[in-house]
Amino acid sequence: MKTFIANFCALLFLVAGCGRREEAQPVQVARMKYSETGSPRLSQLEQKPVEAARQQGRMVVKTATLTCEVAGYEEALTQIKKITTQYDGYMVYSSTVTHDNDVRSGSVSIRIDAKKFETVLQAIKTFAKRVETESIQGNDVTEEFYDLTARLENKRKAEKRYQEILASAKTTKDILEVEQALTNVREEIERLEGRKRFLEDQVSLSTINVNLHEPYPLVASGRYGFFAKMRRGVENGVSGFSDVLSACLTFVIAGIPIFTLLFLAIWIFKRYRRRAKAAQLAKATMAEKKE
Numbered sequence: 440m441k442t443f444i445a446n447f448c449a450l451l452f453l454v455a456g457c458g459r460r461e462e463a464q465p466v467q468v469a470r471m472k473y474s475e476t477g478s479p480r481l482s483q484l485e486q487k488p489v490e491a492a493r494q495q496g497r498m499v500v501k502t503a504t505l506t507c508e509v510a511g512y513e514e515a516l517t518q519i520k521k522i523t524t525q526y527d528g529y530m531v532y533s534s535t536v537t538h539d540n541d542v543r544s545g546s547v548s549i550r551i552d553a554k555k556f557e558t559v560l561q562a563i564k565t566f567a568k569r570v571e572t573e574s575i576q577g578n579d580v581t582e583e584f585y586d587l588t589a590r591l592e593n594k595r596k597a598e599k600r601y602q603e604i605l606a607s608a609k610t611t612k613d614i615l616e617v618e619q620a621l622t623n624v625r626e627e628i629e630r631l632e633g634r635k636r637f638l639e640d641q642v643s644l645s646t647i648n649v650n651l652h653e654p655y656p657l658v659a660s661g662r663y664g665f666f667a668k669m670r671r672g673v674e675n676g677v678s679g680f681s682d683v684l685s686a687c688l689t690f691v692i693a694g695i696p697i698f699t700l701l702f703l704a705i706w707i708f709k710r711y712r713r714r715a716k717a718a719q720l721a722k723a724t725m726a727e728k729k730e
Contacts, residue, residue, distance in 0.1 A: 498638065500578040501556055501645040507567035512543040512653050518566045519547055519649060526555045528644075544652035556645040563649060580638050587635045594628045 509515035512535070523530055528551035535545035551559045564570055601621040608614045 497579060498581045498584050498642045500580060500641045501553060501575065502578075502648070503556070503560055503575045503645070504573070504648045504650075505560075505563065505567075505570060506572040506650040507564070507652075508569040508571060508654060509567055509651050510653070512545065512651055515566060515651050516545070516547065519549065519563060522559060522562050523549045523551065526551055526559050528552065528555075528559070531646075540656060542653050542655055544650075546648065546650045548646060548648045550644045550646055553643055553645045556647075560647060563647070568654070580642065584635065584638050584642075587631055587638070591628065591631050591635065594624055594631065598624045598628065 507515070516533070516535075520530065528549050530547060530549050532548035533545070534547075535543060537543050549559075598621065601617055601624060605614065605617045605621065608617055
């Protein structure tokens with residue numbers, strides 16, 4: 440029983456120590472060794488999982504964005520779908536807008552094998568009349584991937600040791616405590632594995648976003664024509680004038696009670712002033728007569 444408690448406490452201390460070591464040195468993996476009494480302790484740092492990940496090279500999530508003018512929108516969209524299928528990719532997003540002057544535009548987003556990223560990018564440019572903008576971004580996730588690899592190795596070692604302690608547990612209390620700790624470690628392993636798979640997916644498949652539009656006419660007709668814009672200007676002016684007039688009428692009608700009270704107050708004040716002046720003048724006149 441004492442040996443079991445000692446092993447369990449030592450393992451808890453080890454897991455806590457591994458967590459702190461992971462924060463300080465995310466690309467290092469601690470090897471667990473056991474002493475003669477069976478309790479684990481940290482030894483020299485192991486680099487095997489990190490080196491295995493490092494052999495894959497830099498892990499970069501690539502994203503490209505193109506804005507292209509094309510002769511025909513539907514033809515260009517069909518070409519993009521064809522190229523995507525040809526290089527074993529897939530489309531994740533597509534939208535199309537038809538303007539009043541019958542000019543069509545839209546955007547499409549595809550995922551493609553990272554090794555074929557440059558090839559597909561150049562293939563899309565070939566059927567564009569003009570590439571207006573082009574941007575390529577890369578998000579380096581190498582450090583995070585190495586960190587996940589190291590942390591997963593530590594968690595799996597802790598899981599194995601918990602299983603060994605669980606096999607030697609005798610009392611119900613000890614079994615429940617170890618099972619709870621084992622459940623927590625397994626949940627953390629699943630979370631880390633999920634994040635690692637997500638990074639691998641993002642790195643293995645690159646994203647290409649393409650914005651397409653047909654040529655805009657030099658002299659626009661319909662909604663974008665000269666007379667259409669003039670008409671909209673007149674309509675906007677009349678609408679603005681009506682809005683201002685409406686606001687003025689609202690102000691006047693809403694202010695009638697206030698204006699009425701203000702007029703009465705001024706009228707009463709002026710009448711009081713006239714009476715006061717008349718009284719003063721009468722007193723002055725009487726005083727002069729007495730003299």
